[in-house]
Amino acid sequence: MQIGEAARRTGVSAKMIRHYEAIGLIPGADRRESNYRDYGHHDVHRLGFIRRARDLGFSIEEIRDLLHLWGDTQRSSADVKALAQAHIDDLDQKIGLLGEMRDTLSRLTDACDGDHRPDCPIIESLAGDGPHGRF
Amino acid sequence: MQIGEAARRTGVSAKMIRHYEAIGLIPGADRRESNYRDYGHHDVHRLGFIRRARDLGFSIEEIRDLLHLWGDTQRSSADVKALAQAHIDDLDQKIGLLGEMRDTLSRLTDACDGDHRPDCPIIESLAGDGPHGRF
DNA sequence: CCTGCACCTTCCCATGATGGTAAGGTCAAG
């Protein structure tokens, strides 16, 4: 099948399929006489794997490792679990950071009247002249 | 003061100060005869505002708006609050997405023995041959 | 046969926020 069909089936855009090939995440596709890329069910399977990993927030390099682990029948499940756990830790850290931002901002908006008057603790905090130190 | 000193005082790198100037987030700094940029306490105040807004996750364009609101004595606190609330909503959405990833991945790692054997629900799920549908 | 249309190809550019580095100018202290 052509790249567009593979894209439709996997949810990975044709643009990204070409990109993944360029960076060596997937092998160069077979070519027809027309020079069009030609994909089979094996390729679609691999692309599906990649998309699901992307959906879970794995980076390209992590996916590269996951693909190796997928193809390695000798590897232990502990290897996979370690990679996944590292990613969970990344996610937790990001979530924590965003949560701190959210909470700080929530406190400020709660303190802001939100009426027609100009006085606003949000702006005052950003300006550094809030009474509460850093925020 | 020179850009390095302004950077030290505000926690905004010299690189980023020049960048903010280039994209018009801050006005072009005064120059000495040496062509070195020269900053005063007003500039430092503005950069501090920007850094605090960045620390709360506001984008450059949102900060542009916040700076206008800061300088506008006529604006209502409702205007500021609305912008902040929109950003809180953004943060909540991101946190939700990351949380979903985290939870899905947690379920998979919990189901993975993590021992020397190769069988691994994480890889199987990514490969699309898990028994639970999408993940 | 020609035309149109849908699809493909490669190549270059853009995003957002930030960092790195190179080549060179300025300035004060030794």
Add this chain to the structure above:
DNA sequence: CTTGACCTTACCATCATGGGAAGGTGCAGG
């Protein structure tokens, strides 16, 4: 006069993705 710390501009890189141009392929209909 040299050294070192600082500054200047300019270009390139990141990460994952999309946009668009310029041109080739292939099929269906007039």
